[in-house]
Amino acid sequence: MKYVVWIPLLPLIAATITLLFGRWYIRRQAHWLPCIAVFTSFLVSLKALFDVIGGARANFDLYSWVIADTFKVGVGFQVDPLSVMMLAMVTCLSFLIHVYSIGYMEDDPGYYRFFAYISLFTFSMLMLVSANNFLQLFFGWEAVGLCSYLLIGFWYQKKSAADAAKKAFIVNRFGDFGFALGVFLVFVTFGTIYYEPVFARVHEIAHATVNLFGHDILLPTLIAVLLFCGAMGKSAQFPLHVWLPDAMEGPTPVSALIHAATMVTAGVFMVSRCHEIFELSNVAMAVVAAAGTFTCFMAATIAPTQFDIKRVIAYSTLSQLGYMFMACGVGAFAAGMFHLFTHAYFKALLFLGAGSVMHAMHHAPDPTDMRYMGGLKKYMPITFITFFIASLSISGVPGLAGFFSKDEILWSAFASVYPWGKIVWLVGTLVAGLTAFYSFRVVFMTFYGEFRGREVLHGHEPHESPKVMTIPLMILAVGAVVTGWIGIPHVLGGENHFARFMEPVLGHPHFHLPHGWEEKEALLELLLMAVSTAMGLLGIYVAYLVYIKRPELQRLVPERWPTLYRYLYRKWYWDEIYHALIVRPTFFTARAIVQGVLDSIFIEGVVNGVPDMIRRGGETLRRVQNGVVHTYALIMATGAAVILLLIYLF
DSSP: OGGGGHHHHHHHHHHHHHHHHGGGSSTTOTTHHHHHHHHHHHHHHHHHHHHHHTTOOEEEEEEEEEEETTEEEEEEEEESHHHHHHHHHHHHHHHHHHHHHHHHTTTOTTHHHHHHHHHHHHHHHHHHHHOSBHHHHHHHHHHHHHHHHHHHTSSTTSHHHHHHHHHHHHHHHHHHHHHHHHHHHHHHHHSOOBHHHHHHHGGGGTTOEEEETTEEEEHHHHHHHHHHHHHHHHTTOTTSOTHHHHGGGSOHHHHHIIIIISGGGHHHHHHHHTHHHHTTOHHHHHHHHHHHHHHHHHHHHHGGGOOBHHHHHHHHHHHHHHHHHHHHHTTOHHHHHHHHHHHHHHHHHHHHHHHHHHHHTTTSSSTTBGGGOOOGGGTOHHHHHHHHHHHHHHTTOTTSHHHHHHHHHHHHHHTBSSTTHHHHHHHHHHHHHHHHHHHHHHHHHHHSSOOOOHHHHTTOOOOOOOHHHHHHHHHHHHHHHHGGGGGOOGGGTOOOHHHHHHHHHHOOOOBOOOTTOGGGHHHHHHHHHHHHHHHHHHHHHHHHIIIIIOGGGGGHHHHHSHHHHHHHHTGGGHHHHHIIIIIHHHHHHHHHIIIIIIIIIIIIIIITHHHHHHHHHHHHHHHHOSOOHHHHHHHHHHHHHHHHHHHHHO
């Protein structure tokens, strides 16, 4: 199966050629090579997927990469159910986003540069998910971080975009430092960083401990928590979540690519790939569950207060990523990956739908502000229908993709052997209602009622996006419905093909049902499914009540509980807290070092001091070399006297 090498290689070739020669292409032709390359990668990924379904597996090195004493690692590929699912999903969504970008970025002066960057982004993610060792995983990990910096700050002349790019890059450095330490510790422990030998021997360290700052800590706990530091950064989990909402400063196709197919899903993928290490430590599993649960709830409370359409969807990503980590934290890794898979389609559809709306509102000073929208469904019927389907899916309405994957997580949490499973289920069920509420808040504010943006559009009328943008929306709408059907649970008459396909790699969660329910498992699962569905429908109804039927209720919370509303609107003040605790002290320390040490000691003392010393020495020598004979005679006599004295003494 060495043909899988071409899956990441084709986007890399396209990115390189487009970046080097794109500016000389015929106007607006820079998209052809990246689109063709990614589509071909998608076809090859499908072949690999069907081969793996047929029982094929592969694990090989393409060539030796690093050889240093006992450390040997190559550029390698592991072809198994987990990797081929990710390869097929990433290439499919990336191709649709490439096509959509042809219309969205049509008039942008950096057209060729944009397509080079997103093709490189795709290559980076494909290398990450297909790796057979931790070093190649780390290479892809850092490469997607670099590409996110380039794409979030794509409009670098805009200060907010440049600041958002720097914020994403710097925040991820904190997580990646821990991740790198985790990879180092894996090598020190096992003598290799290849997945197969590490996971085959991982049971040997189940009870091993290390002494850290005077405390004995389980080795699996330390490795897992360090690796999870990287996941918290890349997948934007608390406390490293603050970069993701600001990443909306990049072009909308970039947001779709980051949130749906690349970067933020890398953390969930890594934790699932390393599940055998995590499952050795209850502490590590609790950390994963706690981070996911808190992030899920926090983001779901912030989203209803935002008016930027992309920012609301960004917070929904934070919340849905929390769901995925909640699943991992209760041992349901296949359920977490299933939600990652379905979420990719309806989240890409939400972002691209938002981009279509922004395309229609591009004459407005702020085309993302929902307060200037409304009534757009009559102007943009395709965008409305597809966006509506995506909102139904993320709200967990039965029959759509989000319903099956979300309820698989909630059921796995409730029935989990881990004691925190019930808390995870409770928060997840509450968030299901909040998710439906803020998702349909966007739908009703954007597409229903009267159009409120005529004044800011200066006479321009909204219009439907071109076909090159709407066709990807329609394809993604199909995905937002049918991708969940491969995981229909047994209780609904399905076979849950997704879980069965992933079982050789991810295993299956261990359940411990409440006393008395062991014989009524199916009834309990249906009951929990009904509760979460009712919460979703309740959220949709409340959104309809507040934003359609009785719009005066929109002022209820801001007027009755202004402090609470301000707290949520300001995003729990995390940016302000980090600015006070980290940013300002860092700048103060840096300024003190630069001005107090570097400037005064090194710059003034060395850079300016050495020339000054040479000047003073020269002035002294000039006084001696004055051309007066008796001065020279005196110096010679003094020297002779010193020499005679030294001879006499020694």
